[in-house]
Amino acid sequence: MSISNVKTDADYIASAQFKEALSCGDEFALQRLFDIYSGKLFHYINRIVKSKEVSEELVLDLFMKIWSSKEVIGQVQNMDAFLYKMAVNKALDFLKVAAREKKLRQLLIDQMVFNDEHPAADHEFISREYEHALLTTLKQLPPQRQLIFRLSRENKLSHQEIAFQLKISKNTVKNHMVTAIKQLKSAFKIFLFFF
Numbered sequence: 001m002s003i004s005n006v007k008t009d010a011d012y013i014a015s016a017q018f019k020e021a022l023s024c025g026d027e028f029a030l031q032r033l034f035d036i037y038s039g040k041l042f043h044y045i046n047r048i049v050k051s052k053e054v055s056e057e058l059v060l061d062l063f064m065k066i067w068s069s070k071e072v073i074g075q076v077q078n079m080d081a082f083l084y085k086m087a088v089n090k091a092l093d094f095l096k097v098a099a100r101e102k103k104l105r106q107l108l109i110d111q112m113v114f115n116d117e118h119p120a121a122d123h124e125f126i127s128r129e130y131e132h133a134l135l136t137t138l139k140q141l142p143p144q145r146q147l148i149f150r151l152s153r154e155n156k157l158s159h160q161e162i163a164f165q166l167k168i169s170k171n172t173v174k175n176h177m178v179t180a181i182k183q184l185k186s187a188f189k190i191f192l193f194f195f
Helices: 009-014 016-023 027-049 052-068 070-075 079-100 102-115 123-140 143-153 159-166 170-194
Strands: none
Touching: 009 016, 009 027, 009 079, 016 027, 016 070, 027 052, 027 079, 052 070, 052 079, 123 143, 123 170, 143 159, 143 170, 159 170
């Protein structure tokens, strides 16, 4: 397929000719890819990180990464899926770093509060998402830790009562609870950035 026969941007990006050009370091091919996808990827990333400045940086980082590993582009079957997967990974990696760094976390929160185009949050939606995130995280806990956590939080049993019921030591119950709470807190640091 020659470039002159390509009818749409999608056809061009899917063409072997484009992939070969990009793989060989053709800056025009990278510029064309950037022109076609940068706006879409910006909006996609911005829905996750909720910061225009950060989204712009992440899009630029994404295209720099593509350029630095351009030799493998020829192996990509679906460029659209490939780019969106890269975008979500960039956004989630950023949120993980932000969750660990207090200044960065506060900066993001400030930007979300002052730059939010829809300041009236849909509390019902957030509540459903929170519940879903809690259940998902709980399901990832080992079975005994999950059981201990549920007995403590849902059934309101004391550590001593749980230990007696499961025939384990009170310290084992305490250790499982401490670890479960740490895992839940870690998961919800990321959840908070989405909402």
